Amino acid sequence: MTALERVDRAHTSYRSGARGPGLLSRMRERRAQREYEASVLAFAHALRGEFREACTGLGICHYVQVAVGVTVRTPRVGEVRPGPPLTFTVELLPGQEPGDFVRKENAPRLAHTLGGHGLRVEPLAGRWVRLVVLQHDPLCDGFGLPSLTVAAGAEAVILGRTEDGVTLGHAIADPAHLGVQGQNGSGKSAFCYGLLSQLAAAPDVLVAGSDITGLLLGRAWDDTAHRPHQVTGTADIGAHAVLLEDLVAEMDRRLEAIPPRRDKIEPTLATPTVLVVLEEFPGLLRAADGLPKPKRGEGVPLGDRIRSSVLRLLSEGRKAAFRVLMLAQRFEATAVGGGYARDQFALRLSFRVPADSLEMLHGTDARHLGQEHANAAPGVAYLSGLGRDCERIRVPHLGEYGEYCDRLARHARRVHR
Template identity: 40%
Template structure:
């Protein structure tokens, strides 16, 4: 195994021609020797780590002698970050290593590892001294009048790439997170990006009367209900279902979607604190069913006519999030820190139990697990908003 440095100069330089070639060559040899020693140490550390993480194969030779096969580090790239190029064992896949990423990081003595596919049968394991998502991410300015069909920023992934949601597609969004997880700040960022869109109306239910309150008196406020009156919330959702049905009836012949425009803008149905909203119905089973049925219909049938549901529960629970029928409608799913492993795995079935537990125990505010269409998943840092006052001022300015 060798280490491939990225930024070590070539031995043959102008220094050689100036009589300093010997010193350059000796310096080069010393650097290579030190890098090779580091590579050897990393190799031994890696072997112990993958053994402890259960990523080795145990077998016996024909003579009955026990034998252990381990995925080998073939070479190391000097970075930063230091990156191990690993050849997997037959039958192993990258997800086997991602599921044990927390063990690999602990064993290698780093804050975290980033596992990516190099080529068939090979991995790249980057050793990160610190979590790249610890730095706050500012919310970029979105010009007034930008269409709601322009992708909305949800955050940046571990590589610094933007993660967006394209509402021009027939998609809905669910975000869960306990108090203090950063869910409110993310909600502020999403709505701030949509508030001034000329082809969007932000509607919905807000039992807390906080998230949607800045829209009071604006063109959005007429289709919003704030406060603890469950009948008012149910009436609004019924009204939205009626609007959806009217739009469905207007879909032109030989089309399966309604062209959106001034008479049919995007309808963003924001459901703040969904579980609290259902709780307002108390023991009135009929009222709870009325709320749930309307929401399921909006999510299941509204995509063709510009209806987009944004659900914001503190915790996704199998029964309270409408069961699989409703939950399955949310193509975009984000989990900020919550207090329940089952809630994480409910929205992110591809996340292993150790990963879910790590997110519960060590998750930082503003850092979310996410799943998006085409099997895209990972971690992201949500945009940073100063405080509620800044959000209020932004909405007031954008809707005036």
């Protein structure tokens, strides 16, 4: 039996012991309490030893020269709470930072030594931090998306759940463009099935855009108010350019019509928030750039028309209630219309990607997360934005593709006749 199991058993017998008025039961209760306290002390002692060894092994320690040779100093452990989750406070050594425990591979190794799956570090006052040992990967469990729709763009849709179980929401009316990257099969499209199905019924939201795959947009939206503003397939790339240019023209009309003393359009039924979905956008650009170019003076190449329309929607659309949702396997500057275009995404999500792609979209803060994330399961993503640090989330899953079609057929806004 491990020290932690002893704590558990002593705690159970202390809590479940009979509490009666008699002297005997009071004595029994006191003994159970003493045994519980002793088991916690024994556990804390064992934990201090394991933590010290783990720190030494990982080099989170100081080597001090003394007369008889070298001695190792490790961060001091303060209060231990068996939990669950197991938490304990630690005093950092001079020169150490809270991040040292979660740097590179330290966190999982420390956690595994202590019998957990992961580690969270919470800075306390002064040089003290609290370490929380997570018992299992909270993102292993998928979570289903109930058949929900928002009644207005100002209402938050569910984006995902964080490692500490917080459900994150985002309102499409908030002025942020969304960038989503991930390798093939990492769950980008499935995430958007969930997102778009939640938005499809709102009377002040229009789901428009371009989708060369024809799965996210297109047929599933037939007979809805959104469908006329969507272009799919690769047979007619020109149609994608025309749609995007029409959206830019609508944006310009709205920008001209901003009322005096206002700096943005308020979405209404007549001027809904337009979500411009760009599924596999680098693929659209590649297809457009692969077509024969018009002769000099006979028009602008399709790829350039698409790039410049999207750039205008990204840089000027927010005030006019336009939001861009771009999906790409990799947010390389050249693949998404330039570094300036990439900088316009306030909300950024990365499903499984190689470490360099993660850093490209989330900055150097995400560097130490890269190695683990390169093997992330479908539906697990890193999120930056919403005023929070880059963090790992699991996005909700609505199920099979057929369920997406059913939900749109049931809820999506229809044309008023």
